[in-house]
Amino acid sequence: MGSSVNGGPGGRVSNNGVDKGVDFANYFCTYSFLYHQKEMLCDRVRMDAYYNAVFQNKEQFVGKVVLDVGTGSGILAIWSAQAGAKKVYAVEATKMSEHARELVKANGLEGVVEVIEGTVEDINLPEKVDIIISEWMGYFLLRESMFDSVIVARDRWLKPTGAMYPSHARMWLAPIKTGLGDQRINDYESSTDDWHRFLDETNTYYGVDMSVLTRPFCEEQNKYYLQTSIWNNLHPHQLIGIPGIIKEIDCLTATVEEILNVRANISSSITEEKTRLCGFAGWFDVHFRGSKQSPARLEIELTTAPSENNGTHWGQQVFLLHPTPRVGKGDDVLISFSMDRSKENHRLMEVEFGLEMRHLAGRNPQPIKKKFYIE
Known part of the structure; x- marks a missing residue:
């Protein structure tokens, strides 16, 4: 994944009211380091899916004009050129563009791939494109809001008959069992115990009573340990209920307004005998289907679902319940x-859950409401 959402230095304000200089400092700079690019390039599930989507559908790329949004190291642009594209515009908001340019040159593709430093909101292309390819997905699909830029690129530069790679995306949710909740509670309690020791020592040695800060400190720690979702690669046996789809996206028609918020009501049937509902796992998959006018010969799926062997750098977002019904x-x-x-x-x-349990036998507990943060 590269970077290309409403960014760039200079203190300008984007259409959505975000200061571009602040956004660049907080977000884009992460992607300007090779170690971060390496982490994504080592994700075999990610890499294999994109590689197969391109090379198993080479006829879709031969002689075409391609736009790579957030090119990062330039790998997707290079593959597009190797598959036969006649021109590839590789757009990257950070100085990673310099590394991408060198990589393109080292692979003898400088005559096909043009690396452009800037954002798709600000740059101009000399022509419309046949394909937009991008690895825009964040944790639980929509974190980072990079899909905004893909939509901008699509609306500005994609031909009416063009295709998006990936073309579709889905968000999933399922109940889970895990020991992570107990660990987080222990960490929270250790943190508050340490705070009280700190208060005693500060008062004893330095004569300052800081106990007035106890409440905001505990609220801060509660949010971090008990309300912030956790990245984790779960095993399938940790799922205790049937997964449900909470959002489907057609990349060719989706709007920014459509992804500003996600609302869903689903029911999951528990599949395991007598256990505790420790929380929920959220993940996504994307599909490479081409378009109606230019369908992919072979549809490829990239999934971040719990796996026995091949976890991804996205993993799953885990939302823990306290207590566990x-x-x-x-x-x-x-x-x-x-x-x-x-x-x-x-x-x-920011995520909110409302839960109701309907037991086959016995009294149903009170509804549960819980707020979480994906940070």
């Missing part, structure tokens, strides 16, 4: 899900 096979968990962009940082997300 008891559930059993055949029980239904009714989930009301909402996800919005953070008001403080449009690249981060």
Whole structure:
């Protein structure tokens, strides 16, 4: 994944009211380091999916004009050229563009691939393109809000008959069992215990009573340990209910307004005998289908679902419940899900769950409401 969302130095304000200089400092700079690019390039699930999407559908690229949004190291642009594209515009917002340019040259493709430093919101191309390729997905798909830039690129530069790679995306949610919740509670309690030791020592040795800060400190730690989602690569056996789709996106027609928030009501039937509902896992998959006018010969899927062997650098977002209600096979968990962009940082997300358990036997517990942060 590269970078190309409403960014760039200079203190300008984008159409969505975000200061571009602040956005560049907070977000884009991460992608200007090779170590971060290497992390993504070592993700074999990610790499194989994009490689196969391009080279198993070479006829879609031969003689075509391609735009790579957020090119990063330039790998997708290089593959597009190797597959037969006659011209590839590789757009990158950071100085990683210099490395991409060198890589293109080292692979003898400087006559085909043109690396452009800038954002798709600001740059201009001399022509419309046949294909937009981009690895824009963040944690739980929409974190980072990079898909905004892909939509801008599509609306500005894609031909009416053009194709998007990937073409479709889905967000999934499922109930899970895990020991992560106990670990987080222990970490939270250790943090607050340490705070009280700090108060005693500061008062004893330095004569300053700082206990007035206890409440905001505990609120801060509570948010970090108990309300912030966790990145994790789960095993399939940790799923205790049937996964449900909470969002489907057609990359060819989606609008920014459509992805500003996600709302879903789903029901998941518990598949495991007598266990605890420790929380939920959220993940995504994307599909490379081409377009109606130019369908892919072979559809490729990239999934970040819990896996026995091949985890991804995205993993899953884990939302932990405290306390953990008891559930059993055949029980239904009714989930009301909402996800919005953070008001403080449009690249981060705020999530709210509303839960109702319907047990096959016994009294149903009170509904649960919980707020989480994806940071």
